[in-house]
Amino acid sequence: MTALLTLPSVLVIVLVLAAVGFFLGRRRALAASGGTPSTLHSLPRQHGWHVALATAVPALILIVFWSFLAGLVSNIYIDAIIPDDQPELRLPLEQRAGLTEREIEIRVQGRRDLFISNVQALAGAIDRYVANGNATEEEVQRWRADLAPLQQRLQRDGQIVSTAVTQGSLNRALELRRFNAIVAVTGPLAALAMAVIGFAVSLLVISRDFRARISVERWTRGFLVFASTMAILTTIAILSAITLPSLTFFREYGLFDFLTGLTWAPAGDVTGVPAGRNGEYQSELGFLPLIWGTLYIAFVALLVAVPLGLLAAIYLSEFATKGVRAWVKPALEILAGVPTIVYGIFALVTIGPFLQAIVGTTIMPNTVSVMTAGVVMGMMLVPFVSSLSDDVINAVPQAMRDGSLGLGATPAETVTQVVLPAALPGIVGAIVLAASRAIGETMIVVLAAGALSNVTGIEPNPFGAVVTVTTRIVAVLTGEGSGFDSIDVLAVFALAFTLFFITLGLNLLAQRMVAKYREQYE
Amino acid sequence: MNDMQLDQRVVGSDDIKISARNCQVFYGDTHAIKDVTVDIEDKMVTAFIGPSGCGKSTFLRCLNRMNDTIESCRVEGDIRLDGEDIYDKRVDPVQLRAKVGMVFQKPNPFPKSIYDNVAYGPKIHGLARTKAELDEIVERSLRRAALWNEAKDRLQEPGTGLSGGQQQRLCIARAVATGPEVLLMDEPCSALDPIATAQVEELIDELRQSYSVVIVTHSMQQAARVSQKTAFFHLGNLVEFGVTSKIFTNPEDPRTESYITGRIG
Ligand SMILES: Nc1ncnc2c1ncn2[C@@H]1O[C@H](COP(=O)(O)OP(=O)(O)OP(=O)(O)O)[C@@H](O)[C@H]1O
Ligand SMILES: [Mg+2]
Numbered sequence: 001m002t003a004l005l006t007l008p009s010v011l012v013i014v015l016v017l018a019a020v021g022f023f024l025g026r027r028r029a030l031a032a033s034g035g036t037p038s039t040l041h042s043l044p045r046q047h048g049w050h051v052a053l054a055t056a057v058p059a060l061i062l063i064v065f066w067s068f069l070a071g072l073v074s075n076i077y078i079d080a081i082i083p084d085d086q087p088e089l090r091l092p093l094e095q096r097a098g099l100t101e102r103e104i105e106i107r108v109q110g111r112r113d114l115f116i117s118n119v120q121a122l123a124g125a126i127d128r129y130v131a132n133g134n135a136t137e138e139e140v141q142r143w144r145a146d147l148a149p150l151q152q153r154l155q156r157d158g159q160i161v162s163t164a165v166t167q168g169s170l171n172r173a174l175e176l177r178r179f180n181a182i183v184a185v186t187g188p189l190a191a192l193a194m195a196v197i198g199f200a201v202s203l204l205v206i207s208r209d210f211r212a213r214i215s216v217e218r219w220t221r222g223f224l225v226f227a228s229t230m231a232i233l234t235t236i237a238i239l240s241a242i243t244l245p246s247l248t249f250f251r252e253y254g255l256f257d258f259l260t261g262l263t264w265a266p267a268g269d270v271t272g273v274p275a276g277r278n279g280e281y282q283s284e285l286g287f288l289p290l291i292w293g294t295l296y297i298a299f300v301a302l303l304v305a306v307p308l309g310l311l312a313a314i315y316l317s318e319f320a321t322k323g324v325r326a327w328v329k330p331a332l333e334i335l336a337g338v339p340t341i342v343y344g345i346f347a348l349v350t351i352g353p354f355l356q357a358i359v360g361t362t363i364m365p366n367t368v369s370v371m372t373a374g375v376v377m378g379m380m381l382v383p384f385v386s387s388l389s390d391d392v393i394n395a396v397p398q399a400m401r402d403g404s405l406g407l408g409a410t411p412a413e414t415v416t417q418v419v420l421p422a423a424l425p426g427i428v429g430a431i432v433l434a435a436s437r438a439i440g441e442t443m444i445v446v447l448a449a450g451a452l453s454n455v456t457g458i459e460p461n462p463f464g465a466v467v468t469v470t471t472r473i474v475a476v477l478t479g480e481g482s483g484f485d486s487i488d489v490l491a492v493f494a495l496a497f498t499l500f501f502i503t504l505g506l507n508l509l510a511q512r513m514v515a516k517y518r519e520q521y522e
Numbered sequence: 523m524n525d526m527q528l529d530q531r532v533v534g535s536d537d538i539k540i541s542a543r544n545c546q547v548f549y550g551d552t553h554a555i556k557d558v559t560v561d562i563e564d565k566m567v568t569a570f571i572g573p574s575g576c577g578k579s580t581f582l583r584c585l586n587r588m589n590d591t592i593e594s595c596r597v598e599g600d601i602r603l604d605g606e607d608i609y610d611k612r613v614d615p616v617q618l619r620a621k622v623g624m625v626f627q628k629p630n631p632f633p634k635s636i637y638d639n640v641a642y643g644p645k646i647h648g649l650a651r652t653k654a655e656l657d658e659i660v661e662r663s664l665r666r667a668a669l670w671n672e673a674k675d676r677l678q679e680p681g682t683g684l685s686g687g688q689q690q691r692l693c694i695a696r697a698v699a700t701g702p703e704v705l706l707m708d709e710p711c712s713a714l715d716p717i718a719t720a721q722v723e724e725l726i727d728e729l730r731q732s733y734s735v736v737i738v739t740h741s742m743q744q745a746a747r748v749s750q751k752t753a754f755f756h757l758g759n760l761v762e763f764g765v766t767s768k769i770f771t772n773p774e775d776p777r778t779e780s781y782i783t784g785r786i787g
Contacts, residue, residue: 322593398591399630403693406588407643407700408620417642422633 007063010188014063014195018056021199025051028206042212050212053219054202059195061226066187068237070180075244077179078116081172088115088168110252114487117245118163122173123180125159132157145170242500245493252487253285258494261286264467265456266476266488284456285491287498292458293466297374297449298438300462304378305438306431309385316386317393318415329390336383344447347376352448355463364463366450371462373449377441381434388433392426392517393419429513436506440499442470469495539564539704539734540585540622545599547580547589554580558599558760560753562704567726567735569745569766572755573781578738579627581755582706585736586622587615603704620647623702627709627738629689631681631696636673639681639692640664643700659699666728667695668721686713694722698729705729707737711744723748742782746770754778 029047033040040047082089089111096104126140134157143150145167154161206212250258263284312332316325352367355375364371396419404414420427450465459466476492540562547555555577562568562585570578580589587608589595601608608618620643631639640660643649650656660677664670669691673684681692690713697705707726711719726748729735739745745752746766753763754775762769762778773779 397630399626399628400632402588402591402626403630403632403696404642405591405616406586406619406624406626407646407696408616408618408623409642409646410616413646417646418632 005185005188005192007067007188007191010191011060011063013192014056014059017195017199018052021051021055021203022048024203025049025206028203029212032206032208039208041209042214042216046212046216047206047210049216050219051199051202051206053216053223054198055195056198057219057223057226058198059191062191062194063187064230066191068233070183070187072240073183074176074180078119078172078176081175082112082116082119086112086115086168086172088166106251110248113248113252115169119169119172119176122154122161122165122169123176125154125161126173126177128159129154129157141174143170143174239500242493242497245490246497249487249490249494253491253494258285258287258491260288262288262458263456264289264472266491283488283491285488285494287495289456289458289467290469290472290495291498293370293449293455293468294439294445294470296370296462296466297377297445297468298435300370300374301377301381301438302431302435304375305381305385305434308378309382309434310389310427312382312386313389313393314415314420317390318411318419329387332383332386336387338380340380340441340443341447343376343380344444347372347444347448351376359463363461366465368448368450368465369461369463370449370459370466373445373447374462376448377438377444380441380444381438384437385430385434388430389423389427392423392430392514395426395517396422423517425513425517429510429517432506432510432513436503436510439506440470440503442474446471446474469499473499537564538562539604541602541605542581542584543600543602545581545584545597545601547577547584547598548596549580549592550594554758555584556758558755560760560763562734562736563751564734565730565732566751567730567737567749568751568753569749570736570738570753570755571740571742571745571781572761574740576755577758578755579708582624582708582736582738585704585706586619586624588619588624590615620700621702622704622706623697623700625690625694625697625705625707625710627712629686629693629713631684631689631692633680633682635678636664636681636684636692637677640695640699643696647700649699649701663695663699664692666698666725667691668718668725669695687715687718690714691718691722694725698725702733704734704736707735709738709740712740719744742770754781756781 026044026048029040029042029044030037033044037044042050089108091104091107091111095107099107129135130137130140145165150165150170151161151163154165261284263286265284312328316328320328348367352369352372355369355371356364356367400418400422401414404418405411409417445468449468449471455465455467473492473495476488538561542558542560542562545555545558545560546553558581570582572578583589584597584601585603585608589597597609603618603622606613632642634642637660640663641650641656644656644659650659661670661674664673669688672688673692681689684692690710694707694710711722714722723744726735726737737745737748749766751764752766752769754761754769754773754777756777762773762775764774769778770782773782
């Protein structure tokens with residue numbers, strides 16, 4: 001029975017029920033008409049659709065919401081069941097020394113957040129352990145932290161459990177699992193109930209005068225509205241997924257320390273950590289080196305991409321003949337479709353050694369550097385800049401060019417003095433968009449800027465390796481020894497969070513500029 | 523030229539400024555202008571009339587090679603300015619357009635200030651050596667286009683912020699500022715109120731003292747008021763060309779007559 005009550009199987013049941021409802025509804029409508037369908041207000045087919053939609057739509061919406069909300073509810077639950085005097089939360093005396101009341105409070109709160117993510121990780125690990133057939137549910141309920149080396153047992157099965165399992169965390173994890181099990185059943189059950197109610201009611205209301213056509217219209221509209229809000233909901237979901245851990249991190253590490261820290265050296269990282277540093281709070285997680293590296297590379301990339309892309313766009317839209325355009329534009333667009341990993345390889349094996357050969361190994365000790373990544377990223381952005389600017393330049397009305405040419409200006413004067421100034425806001429918008437892509441770009445910088453280098457601070461040399469926001473996210477998440485509950489991983493969420501807002505801000509800015517510009521010529 | 527005796531306003535000028543012989547224009551496969559032969563005289567206003575789509579703008583654009591900017595457009599025949607073939611390979615269309623200015627059917631001010639719009643041509647052609655000279659050209663041009671009073675206090679505001687009619691006068695001022703020898707005007711008054719129209723017509727009359735003006739218009743009255751010669755186009759053909767008063771009072775071709783009396787168009 002419970003096997004049937006998972007969201008996917010309920011989904012199938014609901015759809016089948018809706019299909020059945022369609023045929024039943026049509027039959028009932030025909031029957032209600034007494035053999036003369038023309039006496040019905042709506043066509044039998046519309047009655048059928050009405051039943052199908054009334055069955056499926058509310059249930060589907062519920063299923064979607066449930067998939068979002070179940071996690072949230074479970075988060076709230078775990079927070080509620082952990083009492084303040086949970087032994088794991090207590091701060092050892094030697095760590096309290098010399099701290100103010102407030103500082104202790106912050107640290108306790110940090111320990112609480114850490115404990116919660118430990119419990120959640122453990123519960124998940126046990127879930128998968130059971131699902132892999134290593135233990136039955138009854139056995140798990142009898143587990144005790146002190147009897148068997150649980151951590152090793154789970155790890156042998158491939159589960160990530162980075163901190164030792166205490167009796168407290170085990171109890172809470174088991175409690176959480178029981179709650180999750182209930183939540184997992186209620187959602188599908190409610191969806192099923194809704195489908196059945198919709199099915200029954202909509203079948204019952206069928207009569208000669210029932211206005212099924214209008215109802216169908218309404219259901220359809222509702223469903224479309226729902227579908228379009230999904231896109232927004234997804235964004236919100238992504239945001240909420242990274243917001244909570246980020247806030248936890250900010251509270252634990254300190255927002256100010258994060259934003260102004262000059263060193264990035266996570267304790268769990270494979271490289272770049274001085275020996276003897278393994279306590280969780282000893283990671284140094286300063287944001288400045290990362291944003292420095294990111295912006296430095298983006299700057300070099302734009303230095304390459306903007307002139308080349310813009311000139312290409314001007315040539316294509318103002319000077320190229322139809323024939324040239326027909327070849328070059330698709331070619332540029334293909335270039336834009338090359339996977340970034342390919343650019344990364346190109347940077348690593350070709351551009352890096354090439355640059356090193358030119359400037360020498362004293363200035364450029366490694367083939368990976370700001371220039372290597374920046375130049376190649378610039379090449380990647382050329383088609384992006386040129387195709388966006390091309391659109392913008394093409395949007396400048398022909399009448400503007402005619403006006404200038406008609407006064408005896410040369411094509412070059414027309415471009416520089418009339419077309420480009422007119423297109424400027426749009427071009428700036430395109431550049432901002434390119435900047436936003438450069439900042440979020442991952443693969444090229446991972447390969448070409450020094451993903452595994454031991455740089456921890458701000459590197460001013462353009463031929464030196466740097467750390468960037470995206471490479472550090474990759475390094476921490478794929479590095480050894482960092483479970484999903486350490487401070488380093490929380491820091492990664494904070495990085496993602498910051499990155500999200502930087503790119504969001506840039507994209508909004510670009511959009512506004514381009515929109516304003518389009519307005520001008522409407 | 524016995525036409526001249528019919529029109530007293532023409533004062534002794536029978537110099538041909540532009541002469542077109544057997545001019546054909548194609549847009550791809552569309553034959554838009556068919557074998558048009560016409561002479562445009564100096565210091566005189568020539569009006570092009572005809573129903574919409576008959577090729578007035580197309581022919582006008584041939585006279586300063588603006589059709590070069592349309593890729594599908596092909597011009598055949600012989601068009602001469604002061605006896606020189608303007609479609610000759612050695613002729614620079616840029617220089618030609620400096621001599622043959624144009625005001626377009628739709629106002630198209632640049633997204634610059636009013637001042638910069640008017641100063642654009644003079645700056646490009648180096649007509650002013652000092653700022654004061656440039657200021658003077660701008661003022662004179664704006665006055666001639668009857669826009670000075672409205673614009674003198676807002677010279678630094680964008681030209682696109684003017685009303686449609688003001689924009690059109692700005693475009694006229696812009697064309698006049700370059701000091702062309704021939705001015706082509708494509709329906710310059712279609713967006714103007716009667717007062718501004720009268721001012722522009724006055725300007726055209728004044729320009730006639732020194733330039734040759736070609737004007738496309740849909741208003742018979744306007745053609746009759748401002749022009750000395752009128753050309754009637756129909757379906758790409760030049761149906762009739764002659765002294766304005768004669769075209770309007772005693773047309774030779776039945777198509778001309780039905781057009782000016784409002785039966786085709
Ligand atoms: N850029 C173009 N491409 C293709 N065909 C064109 C183009 N411009 C004009 N034509 C065609 O050439 C013919 C003449 O057009 P033109 O604009 O010269 O007419 P017009 O006499 O100026 O009309 P109106 O009084 O409406 O301005 C029309 O049939 C038009 O469809
Ligand atoms: Mg026209």
